[in-house]
Amino acid sequence: MMDKTAAPADGLDFIPVILGSDIATYSLARTFHEAYGITSVALSKGKYHLCGDSCIIHSIYDEDMDEPDGFADRLLRIADELPKKKLILMACGDWYVDLIMENRAALEERFVIPYIPRELHDSLVFKDRFYETCERFGVPYPKTLVLDCANPPEDISQVEIPFEFPIIAKAASTPAYHYVDFEGKKKVFKFDERSQFDEMFRRLVASGYKEKLLVQDFIPGDDTHMRILTCYCDQDSKLRFAAFGQTLMEDPTDNGIGNPVAIINRVNPEVVAHAQRLLEGVGYTGFANFDVKFDERDGSYRFFEINPRLGRSNFYVTAGGNNTVKWIVDDLILDKEFEGVRIANEDGSRALFTVVTKKMLLDYVQDPALRAEVEELYRTGRAVNPIDYDAETHFMRRIYPRIFLWKQDRAFRPYLAKGD
Numbered sequence: 325m326m327d328k329t330a331a332p333a334d335g336l337d338f339i340p341v342i343l344g345s346d347i348a349t350y351s352l353a354r355t356f357h358e359a360y361g362i363t364s365v366a367l368s369k370g371k372y373h374l375c376g377d378s379c380i381i382h383s384i385y386d387e388d389m390d391e392p393d394g395f396a397d398r399l400l401r402i403a404d405e406l407p408k409k410k411l412i413l414m415a416c417g418d419w420y421v422d423l424i425m426e427n428r429a430a431l432e433e434r435f436v437i438p439y440i441p442r443e444l445h446d447s448l449v450f451k452d453r454f455y456e457t458c459e460r461f462g463v464p465y466p467k468t469l470v471l472d473c474a475n476p477p478e479d480i481s482q483v484e485i486p487f488e489f490p491i492i493a494k495a496a497s498t499p500a501y502h503y504v505d506f507e508g509k510k511k512v513f514k515f516d517e518r519s520q521f522d523e524m525f526r527r528l529v530a531s532g533y534k535e536k537l538l539v540q541d542f543i544p545g546d547d548t549h550m551r552i553l554t555c556y557c558d559q560d561s562k563l564r565f566a567a568f569g570q571t572l573m574e575d576p577t578d579n580g581i582g583n584p585v586a587i588i589n590r591v592n593p594e595v596v597a598h599a600q601r602l603l604e605g606v607g608y609t610g611f612a613n614f615d616v617k618f619d620e621r622d623g624s625y626r627f628f629e630i631n632p633r634l635g636r637s638n639f640y641v642t643a644g645g646n647n648t649v650k651w652i653v654d655d656l657i658l659d660k661e662f663e664g665v666r667i668a669n670e671d672g673s674r675a676l677f678t679v680v681t682k683k684m685l686l687d688y689v690q691d692p693a694l695r696a697e698v699e700e701l702y703r704t705g706r707a708v709n710p711i712d713y714d715a716e717t718h719f720m721r722r723i724y725p726r727i728f729l730w731k732q733d734r735a736f737r738p739y740l741a742k743g744d
Contacts, residue, residue: 336360336362336409337409337410337657338362338409338410338411338412338436338653338657339362339363339364339365339406339407339409339410339411339412340352340353340356340362340364340365340411340412340414340649341364341365341366341367341399341402341403341406341411341412341413341414341435342364342365342366342367342414342415342416343366343367343368343389343413343414343415343416343417343420343424344366344367344368344415344416344417344420345366345368345369345370345372345374345375345376345383345416346374346416346417346636347374347636347637347639347679347710347711348416348417348634348635348636348637348638349366349368349374349375349381349416350374350375350378350381350710350711351637351638351639351642351710351711352364352414352416352634352638352649353366353375353378353380353381354380354639354642354710354711354713354715355638355639355642355647355648355649356649357380357713357715358642358647359647359649359650359653360653363380363381363382364380364381364382365381365382365383365384365402365406366381366382366383366384367383367384367385367386367389367399367402368383368384368385368386368389369385369386369387369388369389369390370385370387371383371385373720373721373724373727374711374724374728377718377720377721377724378716378718378721379715379716379717379718379721380713380715380716384402386398390419390420390423392423392426395423395426395427396427396430396431399413399427399431399434399435400430400431400433400434403434403435404434410436410657411434411435411436412435412436412438412652412653412656412657413431413435413436413437413438414438414633414634415439415633416633416636417502418449418498418499418502418631418633419498419499419502419503421439421445421449421499421632421633422449422499424437424439425439425441425442425445426442428441428442436656436657438609438610438611438652438656439610439632439633440608440609440610440632444606444607444608445632447606448606448630448632449497449498449499449630449631449632450496450497450535450536451494451495451496451497451536451538451629452468452470452496452536452538453496454629454630455468457602457606458602458627460605461598461601461602461605462598462601463598463599463601463602463627464598464619464624464625464626464627465626465627465628466492466540466541466543466617466626466628467486467487467540467541468538468539468540468541469485469486469487469538469539469540470496470536470537470538470539471483471525471536471537471538471539472536473528473529473533473534473535473536473537474534474535476525476529480522480525480526481518481522485518485521485539487540487541489515489516489517489518489542490514490515490516490542491514491515491521491539491540491541491542492512492513492514492515492538492539492540492541492542493512493513493515493521493524493525493537493538493539493540494511494512494513494537494538494540495528495533495535495536495537495538496535496536496537496538497535497536500533500534500535501533501535504528504531504532504533505531506527506528506530506531507527508524508527509531509578510578510579510581511578511579511580511581511582512581512582514542521539525537543617543619543621543626544619544620544621545617545618545619545620546690547571547572547573547574547584547688548570548571548572548573548689548691548694549617549618549620550570550571550574550584550615550616550617550618551568551569551570551571551590551592551595551615551616551617551618551625552568552569552570552571552584552587552613552614552615552616552635552637552640553566553567553568553569553595553596553599553613553614553616554566554567554569554611554612554613554614554634554635554638554641554648555567555596555599555600555603555611555612555613555614556610556611556612556648556651556652556655557603557604557608557609557610557612558609558655558662559609559655559656561603561604561607561608561609562604562662563599563600563603563604563665564651564655564662564664564665564666565646565651565665565666565668566596566599566600566665566666566667566668567589567640567641567644567646567667567668567669568589568590568591568592568595568596568668568669569584569587569588569589569590569640569641569644569677570587570588570590571584571586571587572584572586572587572588572676572685572688572689572694572698573585573586573680573684573685573688573689575736576736576739576740577735577736577739582615583636583637584636584637584640584677585637585678585679585680585732586676586677586678586679586680586685587637587640587676587677587678588674588675588676588677588697588698588701589640589643589644589668589669589673589674589675590669590674591667591668591669591670592625593667594625595616595625596665596667598625598627599612599614599627600665610632610633610652611632611633611634611648611651611652612630612631612632613630613631613633613634613635613638614627614628614629614630614631615627615628615629615631616628634648637677637679639677639708639710640675640677641668642710643675643676643677643708643710644668644669644673644674644675644677645668645669645673645675646666646668646669674701674706675701675706675707675708676698676701676702676706676707676708677708677710678707678708678709679709679710679711679728679729679732680729680732680733680736681729681732681733682698682702682707684732684733684736684737684740685698686698686699687740688740709725709729711724711725711728712725
């Protein structure tokens with residue numbers, strides 16, 4: 325258990341409690357620190373240099389922290405050891421959001437929970453249901469075939485796929501998919517041949533996954549065709565903030581595929597209008613993160629999914645001049661009233677969020693205009709790596725960002741060499 329003498333003692337009336345140990349965890353802790361000079365508490369399954377050696381994070385380790393049994397009890401015991409302040413519970417991972425939803429009634433005794441209710445959560449997080457909601461509110465999405473892994477077809481090879489290869493396949497439930505394992509498991513699959521898809525489907529069913537699988541029309545274009553949208557809706561379900569960005573590169577590894585590793589701030593009223601119509605229509609509150617892809621075939625922006633939380637690359641918003649966590653604090657801690665919708669970077673300001681080396685990014689990006697923009701943002705000091713923070717004083721934490729970039733380069737290069 326935690327030594328009370330080591331507990332954060334900042335002169336504020338709230339403490340962020342963050343579940344996770346990845347880039348999203350550190351980015352949130354840095355964002356809270358930049359805004360309020362506050363130390364966050366991070367709960368993880370083990371010690372990792374990214375958060376464990378940080379002087380802006382108080383780390384607590386519990387190898388069973390993501391086990392459903394006793395999840396609420398563990399968090400409440402930790403809460404009892406913290407100063408008697410408001411505790412903002414933040415999740416970095418869909419499975420953590422899922423556990424919070426399961427235990428919301430018990431956790432609300434001690435934590436401010438900035439997430440939507442369970443029923444609304446499930447209607448959006450399951451991607452097949454999200455597309456039904458998109459259809460309802462006139463939001464573009466990819467052509468999709470839904471397969472039920474709880475009641476799979478006897479012979480998958482006889483199921484007609486109503487669009488041409490290549491195709492995309494992904495689990496409709498990220499939390500359920502997190503807990504299964506099988507040979508060749510990936511976050512998102514791209515198949516060029518039918519036999520490849522059929523084999524993966526058989527392995528997925530055998531793994532015990534009981535939710536839906538989405539099979540989708542492949543929208544052409546490399547990572548630079550991807551877009552990201554982060555929105556905040558207040559307690560009255562009114563959109564108050566939106567930050568749009570263009571992805572330059574995504575993580576190509578099997579477990580990280582689809583996670584942006586470089587983003588430039590953009591502005592797109594059309595995409596924001598789609599999101600506002602959907603979010604306000606369903607009564608959404610808190611942060612929502614959308615994955616979107618530009619379809620050059622018809623000029624549309626197609627919504628892939630919604631994350632009911634700040635995404636792994638959330639620091640692109642803060643790097644662009646709009647601190648994300650102030651919206652949570654102003655709304656749920658200070659109970660401020662808002663007017664209108666703030667659109668980030670309407671003044672033309674930009675930054676480059678990046679967790680890869682400049683060389684790797686320029687090796688990947690082929691468009692001359694984008695390459696020139698990357699060079700400009702580096703030259704003018706507007707390229708920001710969220711884990712490279714001047715406030716860190718520990719020696720290991722000061723050198724860790726360089727080690728991290730080296731590891732990223734080493735992990736990504738084989739994929740880039742293959743053209744994946």
